[in-house]
Amino acid sequence: MNILLREQYYKKLTRRNILYNLILFVSPFVVLLLVVNYEISRFTTSQIYSQLQDTVKENIKTVSYWLKDREIDLGAYSKLDVVELTEVSKLTPFIQSFISEKRWYDFIIIADPQGTIIFSSNTAGEANALAGVNIVNREYFKASIKGTFFNSGIFYSNIIHSPAIILSMPLLNKKNKIIGVVAVSLNLKKFYNLLFDLRIGKTIELILVDENGIILSPTRLGGKPLINKGYHESEKNPHTGEKGIKTHFDYRGQKVLCAYQKVPRTNFYMVSEIDLKEALIPVRHVSRLIYYVFIPFFILLVIISNLYSFRITAILKKLTLDLERALEETHQKKQEVDTINIELKHKVDETELLARELTLSEEYIRNIIDSISFGLISMDCNCIITHHNKGAADLFNINTSLIGKNVFEALPWLGTVETQTLCKNTFTQKQASTIEKHKLERGMGEEYFHLTFFPIENETGLIVGATLLIEDITERERLQEQLAKYEKLSSLSQLALGAAHEINNPLLG
CATH class of the missing domain: 3.30.450.20 (PAS domain)
Known part of the structure; x- marks a missing residue:
């Protein structure tokens, strides 16, 4: 049973080693793939943004030059050789030639200082079709009656009941006195034909939007001018400021790369955008290529990981057996060491006894010495x-x-x-x-x-x-x-006794 459990453990260990090896070796490739995808995405995005910006800039130049030419055209007809406004009827052929010779316009109107149209002419040759209509409340009239040029931008006109761009200027007599307002409606079809895109994808389009984000020009993908907004209703207007590059959701709800810039002296933006999915197609192609390169390496790594894991498991088995034998030997050595420790304990006990006896002997000897x-x-x-x-x-x-x-x-x-x-x-x-x-x-x-x-x-x-x-x-x-003193005294005493005896003998004799 123990052997069976051990074999199961080795199998689990092998699978775990394979997993760890795959994680260890595959992780750098995954990180590399992510980094390459990120860098390619960033590079591709920057390139597309650059192309979108170039498209916007070139179109703005074209539109600006065209509008400037129209302003110059209108300026040539804003100063008439008359004194009073009532004399304008005499110049009807001259004014109508403006419409007939220049196909950029739909109609021309002249209004008096009170805003009443006194003359109009269109491309169909209809004269005074709008005579009597009052435009005193129109922004272009208010601006031009004060002496300034005005570009209305694209808006829906309830006078002609269609989208229009109105350019207006003060009407001057030969004394350079403002006697009214002259205005023209630009032909939007010809204006839209000025716009061009790079055609770098199926979803790229170039549109005009106003400051509120309303689409002002026809779109390739179904946006309706003056009805739809250039962005999705779930987000705020992304077209703010003078210019910018952003990623946002368009009127279809698709995420797009967008570059925009405000057209000078107008109230609308030039917008160039492309679907993000289409823009990142090169990234997907490169990613697919990387996957094709990565898959053989991955298979090779799996094979190497298996071989390596089996090798490691075999080494671990051998080490385990060696360790078991070493443990058995260690156990035997431990028993021998325990036996030696017991003997050493006896020796230590004997040594302690001898030390105590030695201490007692030393103390005894010290006592003897002190005594x-x-x-x-x-x-x-x-x-x-x-x-x-x-x-x-x-x-x-x-x-x-x-x-x-x-x-x-x-x-x-x-x-x-x-x-x-x-x-x-x-x-x-x-x-x-x-x-x-x-x-x-x-x-x-x-x-x-x-x-x-x-x-x-x-x-x-x-x-x-x-x-x-x-x-x-x-x-x-x-x-x-x-004692020496006593001996001296004794000698003196004996000497004295001898002398006395010698003295006494003659006397007795």
Whole structure:
């Protein structure tokens, strides 16, 4: 059962290794694919935006030049060789030639200062078809009666009941006095024919929109002029400012790349846009090519990952068996180590017992040394005190420990040249040195001590220190002095008795 579970574990491990290897090796390709797609998309988008902007700019130039020419045309007919407006009827042939010779216009009108049309003519040759209509409330009339040129932009005219562009100027007499307003309606078909796009796709189109986003020109994809907006109803008008490039949803609800710019001296924008899906077709082609290149590599990686994973699993199996054998050996070694530890514990216990016995012996020896009435001081080769007994402390009235101090500095009354020389001889000659009677003056009268330095050797015979044995022989010296005095007195007494006897003998004889 254990073997079966182990084999199942190895199978899971192999599958997991294959997955991890695929993630490890495929991830760079996926990242590369995403980066390439992003860069190509960005580059393609920028190129299309550039082309859309160029289209807008070129069309704006064309429209601007064309409108400027129409303004110049109208300016040529805005100054008449008359004094009063009533004289305009005399110039009917001249004014009608404006419409007949220049096919850019649908009609021309002349209004008096009150806004009433007093003359009109269209391309059909109909004269005064709009006579009597009042245009005083029209923006183009209000602007031109004040002396300025006005471009109405494209709007729906309820006078002619169709979309129109009206250009108007003040009408001047030969004295340069404003006597009315002259206005023309541009032919929108000819105006729209001026617009051109690059035809780089099926969904690209060039349209005009006003400041509210209303479409002003025919579209290729079904937008209705003056009815539909150039953007989807779910979003705000994207055509704001003087110019811009944006991505937005058009009137069809399709996401488009858009470039727009306001036409100078008008109220409408030139807009060029293309569906985003169509614009990114090159990106999809490149992505497909990358996929075609990537799939063989992916298959190869899968094969390599399988082989690698099986190899790793086989290695892990071998390592597992080796580890199991190593664990068994370790277990055996552990048992041996445990046996050794038990033996070591016995040895440690024996050592601790010996240490306690040694401590007791050492304490016993110290007690013996302290019980000696002689002073005993141990020192190292530098004459540093390593131990002293109670007898030495009592002998010299020492209240503090002298251990760690120089013996001759701690006991300066011992620091004579003789004792220091004796100490050095002990270390150099490796034999005991003795001072039979050392006289000491320390403010307590004459004292005499018997000093002996014993060398201390280690197991190799090397001198590692010395022991100073100090015996107070002061009382013995005093007794010897008294005994000498007694002996002198006794000799004198015997001498006196002998002399007395000799004196007495002759007298008795």
